[in-house]
Amino acid sequence: MIDIIIILIVIGLGAGTLGSMIGVGGGIIMTPALAFIGLIPSHIASTSLIAVTSTSISSTMAYSKQKRIDFRVGLRMAALSIPGAITGALLSSGIPLGSFKVYFAILLMLTGIYIAYKNSIIKEKHDTKSKPLSFHLLFYAGSFAAGIISSLFGVGGGIVFVPMMVIILGMEILRAGPTSQLALLITSLTGVFTHAILGHSDYIYAISLSAGAFVGGQIGARLSLYIKESILQKILSISLIAIAVKLIFDFIYKE
Numbered sequence: 001m002i003d004i005i006i007i008l009i010v011i012g013l014g015a016g017t018l019g020s021m022i023g024v025g026g027g028i029i030m031t032p033a034l035a036f037i038g039l040i041p042s043h044i045a046s047t048s049l050i051a052v053t054s055t056s057i058s059s060t061m062a063y064s065k066q067k068r069i070d071f072r073v074g075l076r077m078a079a080l081s082i083p084g085a086i087t088g089a090l091l092s093s094g095i096p097l098g099s100f101k102v103y104f105a106i107l108l109m110l111t112g113i114y115i116a117y118k119n120s121i122i123k124e125k126h127d128t129k130s131k132p133l134s135f136h137l138l139f140y141a142g143s144f145a146a147g148i149i150s151s152l153f154g155v156g157g158g159i160v161f162v163p164m165m166v167i168i169l170g171m172e173i174l175r176a177g178p179t180s181q182l183a184l185l186i187t188s189l190t191g192v193f194t195h196a197i198l199g200h201s202d203y204i205y206a207i208s209l210s211a212g213a214f215v216g217g218q219i220g221a222r223l224s225l226y227i228k229e230s231i232l233q234k235i236l237s238i239s240l241i242a243i244a245v246k247l248i249f250d251f252i253y254k255e
Contacts, residue, residue: 004037004205004208005204005205005208008033008205008208008209008212009208009209009211009212010212011029011030011033011209011212012026012030012051012054012208012209012210012211012212012213012216013212013213013215013216013219014029014212014216015027015028015029015030015033015051015055015209015212015213015216016051016054016055016058016059016212016213016214016215016216016217016219016220017216017217017219017220017223018216018220018235018239019052019055019059019156019158019213019216019217019220020055020058020059020062020177020181020216020217020218020219020220020221020224021177021220021221021223021224021227021232021235026051026052026055026156026213026216026217027048027049027051027052027150027153027154027155027156027158028108028155028159028239028240028243029239029243030048030051030052030154030209030213031044031045031048031104031153031154031155032104032243032246032247034047034048034154034205035097035100035101035104035247035250036250037205038097039202039205040097041092041093041095041096041097041100042092042093042095042195042198042200043200043201043202044100044153044154045088045089045092045151045152045153045154045191045195045200046089046092046154046191046192046195046196046198046200046201046202046206047154047200047201047202047205047206047209048153048154048155048209049150049151049154049156049188049191049192049195050192050201050203050206050207050209050210051206051209051210051212051213052150052154052155052156052184052188052213053156053185053188053189053192053210054209054210054211054213054214054217055156055181055184055213055214055216055217056156056181056182056184056185056188056217057185057214057217058213058214058215058216058217058218058221059178059181059217059218059220059221060178060181060182060185062217062218062221062222063178063181063182063221066178066221066225068174068175068178068179069178069179069181069182070171070175070179071179071182073165073169073171073179074179074180074181074182074183075182075183075186076143077143077146077161077164077183078143078182078183078185078186078187079186080140080143080144080147081143081144081146081147081150081157081183081186081187081190082147082186082187082190083144083147084143084144084145084146084147084148084149084150084151084187085147085148085150085151085157085187085188085190085191085194086147086151086190086191086194087147087148087151088147088148088149088150088151088152088153088191089151089152089191089194089195089198089200090194090198091148091151091152092151092152092195092200093198093200095152098251100153101247101248101250101251102247102248102251103153104153104244104247105243105244105245105247105248105251106244107149107153107159107244108159108240108241108243108244108247109240109241109244109245111159111160111163111240112236112237112238112239112240112241112244113237113241116233116234116237116241135168138168139164139168139169142160142164142168143160143161143164143183145160146158146160146161146164146183146187147187147190147191150184150187150188150191151190151191151194151195154191156184156187156188157183157184157187157188158180158181158184159240161176161179161180161183161184162176162177162180162236165179165180173232173233173236174224174232177224177232178221178224
């Protein structure tokens with residue numbers, strides 16, 4: 001048990017650092033780790049979300065001091081994602097672990113590939129006021145979907161928030177990441193409370209991950225000042241695809 005706790009603290013530290021730098025909350029690392037331990041999907045999602053919240057609190061504090069958060073965009077995304085976060089927590093109880101891994105892997109793979117090819121194309125910054133209604137509807141729908149993904153998979157929704165801000169709003173990732181942390185904080189808290197009411201969380205694992213994630217959030221916020229945007233984009237894309245491949249191989253091997 002002690003060995004697992006130490007491992008989870010280290011995982012939380014790495015996940016918090018990476019998650020803070022790219023704005024995804026670290027759940028893309030913590031969720032697979034909990035899946036490999038063998039927790040059921042609802043416990044994976046709720047436990048990871050507690051640690052994601054810890055990262056988001058830490059990162060939001062650091063980024064707020066750096067004045068890199070767009071509060072208007074962050075709060076608007078969070079408000080739209082709250083109903084989705086509640087829905088995701090309710091849905092997490094009915095998914096088998098094998099299916100959970102496959103769905104999560106597909107989500108990561110598609111997002112990683114999309115970012116890898118789309119970010120190189122988007123060089124021009126867009127004014128959202130001049131966009132057609134379909135872009136605004138996509139922003140609203142994407143925020144709601146991010147809430148569902150957040151509570152269903154325990155990833156905080158950043159894998160939707162960051163690409164959406166970069167692609168739809170035309171934000172630089174160096175600003176989208178910090179803004180995502182604010183939205184993540186509110187969305188994750190909603191999911192944590194909903195999962196807690198449903199009795200899903202494993203608090204020992206959650207505290208272990210959170211301890212490392214909180215420190216990692218501070219480290220990531222500072223490191224992001226010295227890393228080029230193109231490198232952050234590559235880190236995000238490669239991280240998502242690598243974890244997706246690992247989950248798929250794990251599922252096939254177990255089957």
